[in-house]
Amino acid sequence: MALKAPLVYETKHHLSYYECDATGHPSLSMLISMAVQVSEEHGNSLGLDTAAIQSYGGGWVITSYEGSFAARQPINGEEVILGTRAIANNRFFALREFWIQSADRQVEYVRLTGLFVYMNLQTRHLMSIPQAVIEPYHGPEKKRLPRLAKARELQDVRFKNDYHVRFFDIDSNHHVNNARYFDWMQDPLGAEFLTHHQLKHMTMRYEKEVRYGQTVTSEISSPYRNENGELTTDHRIVVDGQLAAASTMIWYE
Amino acid sequence: MALKAPLVYETKHHLSYYECDATGHPSLSMLISMAVQVSEEHGNSLGLDTAAIQSYGGGWVITSYEGSFAARQPINGEEVILGTRAIANNRFFALREFWIQSADRQVEYVRLTGLFVYMNLQTRHLMSIPQAVIEPYHGPEKKRLPRLAKARELQDVRFKNDYHVRFFDIDSNHHVNNARYFDWMQDPLGAEFLTHHQLKHMTMRYEKEVRYGQTVTSEISSPYRNENGELTTDHRIVVDGQLAAASTMIWYE
Known part of the structure; x- marks a missing residue:
């Protein structure tokens, strides 16, 4: 065949x-x-x-x-x-x-x-x-799938902000649009950082669903250099003390 | 000519x-x-x-x-x-x-x-x-322009919520996207109201520009019947005690 x-x-x-x-x-x-x-x-x-x-x-x-x-x-x-x-x-x-x-x-x-x-x-x-x-x-069936890079664990919290999940964060599938997490994850970096740094690579893992009405806490590490010398930030979204999502972002300089 | x-x-x-x-x-x-x-x-x-x-x-x-x-x-x-x-x-x-x-x-x-x-x-x-x-x-020049309906003054505050103006509320013109005001204005009504009521008419007036980093307060009246018997809500956005925008919304039932 x-x-x-x-x-x-x-x-x-x-x-x-x-x-x-x-x-x-x-x-x-x-x-x-x-x-x-x-x-x-x-x-x-x-x-x-x-x-x-x-x-x-x-x-x-x-x-x-x-x-x-x-x-x-x-x-x-x-x-x-x-x-x-x-x-x-x-x-x-x-x-x-x-x-x-x-x-x-x-x-x-x-x-x-x-x-x-x-x-x-x-x-x-x-x-x-x-x-x-x-x-x-028609995707090829494979026993082992290629692995995605993991988000690194956040070591210190340099930037932090709370976000209330709003009605308009919910999409027509009745769940929080999972793209919204990225707004929550990047916003605490602030206009100065976000205007002058451009994303080069990101990895993101969803751990727990966030729901309408909840308050999420977005935490970000101090920017650091990874093993390739690239400017990097680690991010997490926490709800009621539980990890909801984790991301690592690498930035152009 | x-x-x-x-x-x-x-x-x-x-x-x-x-x-x-x-x-x-x-x-x-x-x-x-x-x-x-x-x-x-x-x-x-x-x-x-x-x-x-x-x-x-x-x-x-x-x-x-x-x-x-x-x-x-x-x-x-x-x-x-x-x-x-x-x-x-x-x-x-x-x-x-x-x-x-x-x-x-x-x-x-x-x-x-x-x-x-x-x-x-x-x-x-x-x-x-x-x-x-x-x-x-090629718009016709007219001394007097047709008037838009005015938002009614809010009489009581039934719904209220604070919103922090985020980096991603700013558009490529470097101002807060003025469509975002509508999310702030409708969100406090809550999922129950917004899922079961559909907008029929709205009028909106911007009074004062909102800026990145500010916190806006969105206030909404109790739903009431206007002179035509239609379900109506009055809305305002307040920043530092000053009116930033006012809206009146009429809803289908």
Whole structure:
């Protein structure tokens, strides 16, 4: 039997002013939102909308991301290419890749990998991924999936802020849009840092779901140099004393 | 001399999941953002980008909105038509109209009017609108512009919440995105109210600019019936004891 190549799904997207921050480039939370958006569209194009996916008793949940960002990022008003494909899956995990490129494909702005599980949305227990919701992507089945880089444990708290989870943080799937975590995670760095530093690499792990009405605490380490001499910050989101998410971000200088 | 008809600018827009809230429809702040977006694109198409506008010493500032919303609203994933045109202007004010329609034009989801002034962005003083930034729109010149409905003064505070202005509330024009005020203004109503009530009409007046790092207090009246028997709420945003914005919202039941 001939192996099917993983299906590539691409779409064009016109960057609006409200997807860009004070730097004139899309914020990390908006880049992540665009990745989620293209992954939803890919599913829809294969007949796998939310209702179809949930008909098997669960839903896709993202557990971690790893992403690399070019020094040159797209600007407000630019048309970009959003793309995605399945890169590997086994019984419990599916790895999906995303990219954001310039319309002429000369620059790859973002390359992102996301690890998904299929979860019973009532009990929040992992389920094995139903063949019907994964097979249409033609992702190669692999016993061992490539690992995403881990977030480092935060050693000291240099920046800290509380965020109340608002009604408009909830998306049409009735969960907190998981891209919002990045706004909470970056905001305490402050305008001075965020205006003068640009993200080069990030890794993110979701540990515990945050809910409407809760207050999350966002904590960030002092910026330090990693083993490659790169400027790095460690981040965590804490709710009721429990770790909800952890991230490590590497910055261009 | 023949009168030129006001130029109409329209564009198609694909609604993403992150523009929709828990109801599956775009939030008010996203509808307003789309209006601002189409007005920016209209300007760009006439050679009036931000740099061109600011070359005359000031910039457009929105002072108030009035909007009507159909009972049927667009859904996540839908393609809609965004449109705008200038409807009237005089030496100091320009009135612009926006609409959001279904792709087949069978439903007009939103009809919005916005009042703009041209302001020295350093001194924050009103300037007379330079001919070069208004003439290309072919809006009719009128001594007296149609008036937008006023927000009613809030009589009692039933809902109240504080919001810290975050880095990601600032857009690529380096000001707080004025659509964010609507998130602050609606969020204190709570998920129960916002899930079960749909906006029918709103009027909004910006009184004072809010800046990064400030804390705004959002206050909302008890819901009451207006003279037409419609369910109504009055809203205000207060910063350091001063009124920053006021809104009145009418709701479908």
